[in-house]
Structure formats: C-alpha cells, structure tokens
Amino acid sequence: xxxxxxxxxxxxLKTGQSMTLQCAQDMNHEYMSWxxxxxxxxxxxxxxxxxxxxTDQGEVPNGYNVSRSTTEDFPLRLLSAAPSQTSVYFCAxxxxxxxxxxxxxxxxxx
Amino acid sequence: xxxxxxxxxxxxxxxxxxxxxxxxxxxxxxxNLQWFRQDPGKGLTSxxxxxxxxxxxxxxxxxxxxxKSSGRSTLxxxxxxxxxxxxxxxxxxxxxxxxxxxxxxxxxxxP
Numbered sequence: 001x002x003x004x005x006x007x008x009x010x011x012x013l014k015t016g017q018s019m020t021l022q023c024a025q026d027m028n029h030e031y032m033s034w035x036x037x038x039x040x041x042x043x044x045x046x047x048x049x050x051x052x053x054x055t056d057q058g059e060v061p062n063g064y065n066v067s068r069s070t071t072e073d074f075p076l077r078l079l080s081a082a083p084s085q086t087s088v089y090f091c092a093x094x095x096x097x098x099x100x101x102x103x104x105x106x107x108x109x110x
Numbered sequence: 111x112x113x114x115x116x117x118x119x120x121x122x123x124x125x126x127x128x129x130x131x132x133x134x135x136x137x138x139x140x141x142n143l144q145w146f147r148q149d150p151g152k153g154l155t156s157x158x159x160x161x162x163x164x165x166x167x168x169x170x171x172x173x174x175x176x177x178k179s180s181g182r183s184t185l186x187x188x189x190x191x192x193x194x195x196x197x198x199x200x201x202x203x204x205x206x207x208x209x210x211x212x213x214x215x216x217x218x219x220x221p
Contacts, residue, residue: 033209042212042213043211097142097161098156099156099201099209101146104152
C-alpha cells in the first residue's frame with residue numbers, strides 16, 4: 001500500500017514550458033485534490049475531484065488544468081509555466097473527512 | 111464559509127515543557143478536524159483526526175481535543191523534545207465541502 005505518490009520530486013521549467021505533475025493513490029478514495037504551498041501563504045487549493053470524471057476549481061485554479069479519468073490518478077497540468085507558479089505542490093486524497101498527502105513536488109520556473 | 115486560524119504563529123520552548131497549540135474555526139458544523147506536522151522542506155504527516163462524534167484523540171505524547179460549541183481545537187504536547195520542532199497545521203472539514211487549513215504554528219523546542 002503506497003498511499004499517495006507524486007512524481008517528479010523536483011522540476012525546473014523555463015517560462016512558457018508546459019508539464020504535468022503526476023499524482024496517484026491506491027486507497028480507492030473518491031476525493032482527490034491539489035494544493036500549492038508558498039511561504040507566508042499556507043496551503044491553497046488549486047483543483048479538486050470528487051470522483052472519476054468530476055473536477056472543480058479551488059481557490060487558485062488559473063494556469064492549471066486537471067482531469068480525472070480513473071479513481072487512482074489525478075494529474076495536474078501547467079499549460080504555460082510562469083515564475084509565479086514556483087511553489088511546492090501537494091496532492092492529497094481523502095475518505096470520510098481524513099486527508100492523506102503525497103510527498104510533494106518542488107517546482108521552480110525561471 | 112469555514113475559516114481556520116492558529117495561535118500562536120510561532121512558539122519557542124525549552125525541552126521538557128508541556129505545551130498547547132490552538133486552532134480556531136468559525137463554523138461549528140465542522141465534521142472532522144485533523145492535525146498535521148510538517149518538517150522543513152517535507153510533506154504533511156497526519157498526527158491525529160478527531161471525528162464528528164469524538165471530543166478528543168490521543169497518540170503517545172499528543173492529545174487533541176475538539177470543542178465545536180466554542181469553535182476550538184487544541185493540540186497538547188507533553189514533555190516536549192527537540193524532535194518535536196516542526197510546523198503544526200490544523201485542517202477543518204465540513205461535510206460535502208473542501209478542507210480548510212490554518213496557517214500553522216512553527217514550534218521550536220530548545221535542548
């Protein structure tokens with residue numbers, strides 16, 4: 001039981017590049033979410049999903065896309081990276097109001 | 111809309127002290143409250159989950175309580191150790207809504 005996994009752990013992008021942050025969970029949780037964490041800003045919700053085929057926007061969705069084709073996977077796409085997207089990204093899944101977090105992806109956009 | 115605050119923002123104590131971290135929330139219809147620990151540069155580790163029907167949970171030297179009527183949760187750490195140094199976050203969950211995190215309390219336990 002791996003829990004919530006995220007890849008890559010670190011990534012450096014140039015402005016304008018696109019990429020996908022991967023997130024997978026093996027606990028059969030319906031709810032999954034993406035957060036970004038910035039110094040002094042706490043954890044902010046980007047997008048979330050309540051089940052396969054259902055996604056919705058969180059607090060800071062601009063510049064990011066998500067899809068949920070399976071229960072297990074919830075990838076986050078950066079369409080055209082900007083320096084303001086430099087952050088640490090966490091994926092989480094939850095069941096019955098309890099959250100489980102992945103180890104995070106540290107993204108730097110130059 | 112649920113809002114979560116944590117006081118103090120930072121705390122420094124000598125080793126061996128018992129301490130209390132506070133978490134306040136605005137909506138008493140809160141379903142669960144979860145406490146996390148985050149070490150610098152690391153992810154979030156779940157410490158304790160207090161479910162709707164519970165008032166407290168204990169794990170080792172940690173005890174968390176939930177008082178919905180007053181909108182407060184406290185995390186009690188007994189006999190603090192330098193290894194307890196980390197940021198502690200609380201997160202509230204209202205049924206059918208998203209989780210709301212507090213800004214965290216940065217704890218330093220001095221040897």
